[in-house]
Structures are given as C-alpha cells and as structure tokens.
Amino acid sequence: QSVLTQPPSVSGAPGQRVTISCTGSSSNIGAGYDVHWFQQLPGAAPKLLIYGNNNRPSGVPDRFSGSKSATSASLTITGLQAEDEADYYCQSYDISLSGSEVFGGGTKLTVL
C-alpha cells in the first residue's frame, strides 16, 4: 500500500485531456513537500516529467502540467497522443517514520 494514492488506470482518446491524481496526507504533500511526476514507458527507466509541483524540465512538452492543493497533486495531459501511453508516478517526501522519499502506486494511461 503506497503512501501516495493514485488511480490504477486512466484512459482517453487522442486529442483529449486526462488528469491523474495523487492523494497524500498531512505528513507529505500536506506538509508542504514538493511533488514530482515521472513517466515510465514500457521497458524503460522513469523520466522526470514535472518537478517542484508544476515545473517542466527542458524538453518536456507544455501539454504536461502539474498542480498541487492541500494534501493532493495532479498531473494533467492535454492534446493526448499515442506516445503518451505509459505508467505515471508521483513522488514526494514523508516526514513520518524518520523521513522517507515516497512514490505513488502508479497510474497506467491508455490512449484509446
């Protein structure tokens, strides 16, 4: 059971907009810690998509955006493309149990 909760799967048609949620608690996201998002294509290493809640690294299309509010965060993908089909993970820091980096359980995005 992950400390950060994500929906197991989401789907959308090409061109549509999808949102992936990441629900935490007062000991992680709610405590003010940054949320980062990673994209993992099949058989590949995770790739940084969003850092510091809503910042895109160089080279990441502006179709990807992040937000954070209270104890949750969200990743939104607009103009969905076939190559966006992948697993997506949120990541933050948790101050309970002596402190720990924590990942969400991951969300499989299917492009219909």
Next chain:
Amino acid sequence: QITLKESGPTLVKPTQTLTLTCSFSGFSLSSNGVGVGWIRQPPGKALEWLALIYWDDDKRYSPSLKSRLTITKDSPKNQVVLTMTNMDPVDTATYFCAHREVYGGHDYFDYWGQGTLVTVSS
C-alpha cells in the same frame, strides 16, 4: 551530459548479500547539493525508494529496509555502492540509480540509469 549505469549480479541466492554499483559521469558527487539515490521496481509493480547519499556523506534510508541497506560513495571513482543483506525472493526487482541535485530550492531525481534486474532464487 549526465549518465548513470547500474551493475551487479543478475542472480543471487536467498540469504545472500547483494552489492550493486552505480557508475556515473557528467557530474561530481563532491559538488555542493549533489546526491545519488537507489530506487527499485519489482516486476509489474510500483517504484520504491531505497537509499540516498549526498555530496557531504549525508545518508538516508527507507525506514522499512534500513536495517538491511548500506550506501557508500567513492567520489574520485564516480561510483556509489548499495549493499542489501539477507536477500529474499520478494527482493526480485529492477534496481535503478538516479542523480539528485538541489535546483532553486527544489530537490529531485532528474537523471536515471537504465536499471538492472536482480532475481533472487535458489
């Protein structure tokens, strides 16, 4: 250009100790704010953070695995080593190392190695 690559055994027996090496280039682990972490992923499952070491030798461990993990660095060799004792079949996973650095107040894993699959079986 930052690159990282994991190396180590592909197969270990239960109760054995696993030693993995992360060899990197494009950055120095002696530089202020820089770190290297280890993350694993069992087949078909989610990512799990294991350990993190910073330029100043500050070491952090997953609370659930802390008693089994040791992370060390060899800055001149550009390597970070992770050891995990008492391996069990549930530890079968792909193990990744990743670069970490503080940028403008944000601290995150930005570059990842390709990962190495470790199977625990007798």
